[in-house]
Structures are given as C-alpha cells and as structure tokens.
Amino acid sequence: MPPTAFLFRKRNPTNAQWSEWDYLLIEAVQTLESERCHCGLPVYICHSDDPHIRFRIEEDTCEATKAVDIFEEGKRKDDAYKKPPGSTLRPMPYTTDDSDFVTYRDRYYQAEMERRKEIMDSLRVS
Numbered sequence: 698m699p700p701t702a703f704l705f706r707k708r709n710p711t712n713a714q715w716s717e718w719d720y721l722l723i724e725a726v727q728t729l730e731s732e733r734c735h736c737g738l739p740v741y742i743c744h745s746d747d748p749h750i751r752f753r754i755e756e757d758t759c760e761a762t763k764a765v766d767i768f769e770e771g772k773r774k775d776d777a778y779k780k781p782p783g784s785t786l787r788p789m790p791y792t793t794d795d796s797d798f799v800t801y802r803d804r805y806y807q808a809e810m811e812r813r814k815e816i817m818d819s820l821r822v823s
Contacts, residue, residue: 760789 699719703712734740743748765786772778780786790798 698710699715700722701707701716701719702713707713708752729739732739732741734743736743743752768786772780792798
C-alpha cells in the first residue's frame with residue numbers, strides 16, 4: 698500500500714498508484730530505521746562519544762512486556778514447560794470496552810507532556 702494512500706485515507710488504498718512522494722517516504726523510513734540502535738535511539742546520539750551528549754535514565758513500564766514477563770515467570774515455575782522451537786511470545790493489546798486504540802493516543806501524550814513538565818520544573822534552580 699502506498700504510504701500516501703494510508704496518510705490521506707484514500708479509497709481502496711491497496712489499488713492506489715505509487716507516487717514519487719511514496720518512494721521518498723519509504724526511503725525516509727528506511728533511513729530512520731537503519732540509523733536506530735537496538736536501544737531505540739538514533740546511533741548518532743547513543744554511539745557518540747561527544748562529551749556534550751549525556752544520558753539520564755528514566756524507568757518505563759511497558760504493560761505488554763510486563764504481561765509477557767509474568768507469563769514466562771509462571772511457566773518457568775513448571776519445570777516441564779519448554780517453549781516450542783521457533784515460537785515467540787507476542788503481546789496482543791485489546792481494550793476491555795472495545796474502544797479504538799486511537800482514543801488512547803491523545804490522553805497518553807497529554808499525560809506524558811504533563812509528566813515531563815513536572816520533571817523539568819523539578820530540575821529548575823530557584
């Protein structure tokens with residue numbers, strides 16, 4: 698599917714023609730992905746030895762990873778459990794009220810913005 702068909706919500710996006718913009722968008726995504734370290738940051742930041750680049754550690758809790766960890770811990774207690782070769786545990790998100798995940802995006806980023814503001818305010822020197 699051409700990226701612009703998705704972005705602009707075209708009818709029958711799988712039948713849409715690819716434009717130069719579509720190829721440029723794909724190239725941009727490939728560039729971003731190729732520059733990403735396994736930690737998730739761009740390599741030009743996390744692999745740099747520039748003394749002006751520093752890192753503070755923030756703890757996040759991914760509820761999907763947490764669910765996988767709890768599942769694996771429960772299985773480890775049963776010595777007979779062996780994960781089948783080639784299998785991967787994959788968290789599958791769902792909502793308890795059948796709401797669309799898009800409805801959570803704005804709330805998440807609003808809360809994240811407030812959290813970061815609180816952190817920045819706490820770092821200000823009086």
